[in-house]
Amino acid sequence: MRVLICPDKFAGTLSAPDVASAVAAGWLGEDHLVQRPLSDGGPGFVEVLAGALDGRRLPVETVDPLGRPARGEILLSGTTAYLESAQACGLHLLTAQERDPNITTSYGLGLLMTAAVEAGAAELVIGLGGSAVNDGGAGMLAALGAAPIDVAGNALPYGGAVLSAAVALGGQPRLRQARIVVATDVDNPLTGLHGASKVYGPQKGATEEDVFRLDAALEQFAGVLEQAFGLTDLEVAPGGGAAGGIGAALIALGGRVTSGIGLVGTLIGLEKELDAADLVITGEGSFDHQSLRGKVVAGIANGARDRGLPCVVVCGRNETGYREAAGAGVTETLSLTDHFGSEEIALAEPARGLRELAGRLSRQWSR
Known part of the structure; x- marks a missing residue:
């Protein structure tokens, strides 16, 4: 059999x-x-693909959701780099007492993306899932050179709560025109009843009060992203709520959302x-x-x-x-x-x- x-x-x-x-x-x-073995884009995405594809696993120095040093890696196969947001933004990187989506950041994912581009990747396939963040990809964008800024022109600190003060991006993301594929099986929108904050915020440490604050902050940040990249309806884009809203930021960067399990299944x-x-x-x-x-x-x-x-x-x-x-x-x-x-x-x-x-x-x- x-x-x-x-x-x-x-x-x-x-x-x-x-x-x-x-x-x-x-x-x-x-x-x-x-x-x-399989992955839907969450923790283990790179490891699963590394066992099935011809490619090089490149170690990358990154940071965890609280900005502490962390070890990550990218899988480079031809001109395509496979990345895993959970290596830098994963909930498993924090203790239960450290979970606080008001202050956790996706900055580390931006470092992984930068390393992939510097390694010569023309396409970034990014697995999303299992995150501890709710910052709409703001930290990721900051690492790429496009930090959210307030009305005084100051870069905002880490976290999702401060995005209520965001009015613009302070630069253009440095991606060397690399294409982006977003691998996730979360179809939630960025905001609202089925959005990132309401559905996934509590498991990341958000209180009921935090959920309302974070949802409003993401709504504000969605407007910033729409203005910066000439978009509309970003708040309701399927998959925008993946990984605490990182999905929305990647969509704003031109990312194409695809099924994580579907993509992995095809590749193996x-x-x-x-x-x-x-x-x-x-x-x-x-x-x-x-x-x-x-x-x-x-x-x-x-x-x-x-x-x-x-x-x-x-x-x-x-x-x-x-x-x-x-x-x-x-x-x-x-x-x-x-x-x-x-x-x-x-x-x-x-x-x-x-x-x-x-x-x-x-x-x-x-x-």
Whole structure:
């Protein structure tokens, strides 16, 4: 039997390649196992593509959401550079006590983009997801030489809250005419009820009062971007709310928004592997209602369903109902929390749990 193992990361514990390896290691029998770890643009985007593409991984000195030194990298394949915003803006880079979208910045992403352009990239493919920021890409633009300024002409400090004072950009972004592709599976607009602040602000540390303040600040900054780049309706552009509004800034720079899982799938030949598979195993750390709205698991389950293939989801914890998952194409769901009977053990020993679940699945499904 040909088993396709194509999971996303288990956030905070295992990368997507590590998840795939653990499942393969636990599988019993002589079946043919194909590992194709995936990403929808969030953490692990560069690592997943580096395992599938011919290219060079170039280390880059950048900064985290609080401006502290951080290590990042770009994947340069031909004249295309693949970047991951989470390496500089990721929520996982902060402790729970440090999360504050009023002051966190996307400056580090701008440093990654600068490094890519300096390395000769003519196209930047930027994965968005898992961010700790809500600054509409203001920090990123500052790193590119186009810092937001106030009415007195002073550059604004880091963070999303201060954007209420933005009236213009203090320069032109230095990108050497590089094309931009925005890889994300978030279709939220920049502002409003379904915008970056309202939907994702609370998980980044925003209080209810912060959400209203940040949304108003992004509305002000959207006007600045529209004026600077000759645009309209930036606030409602699909994907503009990705990564705390970085999506909107990249759209303003001429970026084309595309599905993260779709792009990764194309680059690693996922459709061909699905066509050849007899069983599909996918998964992620938390399998919940958001997983079924354009995330990796949803894309894989839909593809399996369209081909009449069984699709098993392995996860850290399962918060979906059976009918909801089945409607998306999921045949069976197994969680580490249920397997161990303890969330603490599931977080401490995810690789062991995945090996044990894989052994159980092989006894159930193997021919």
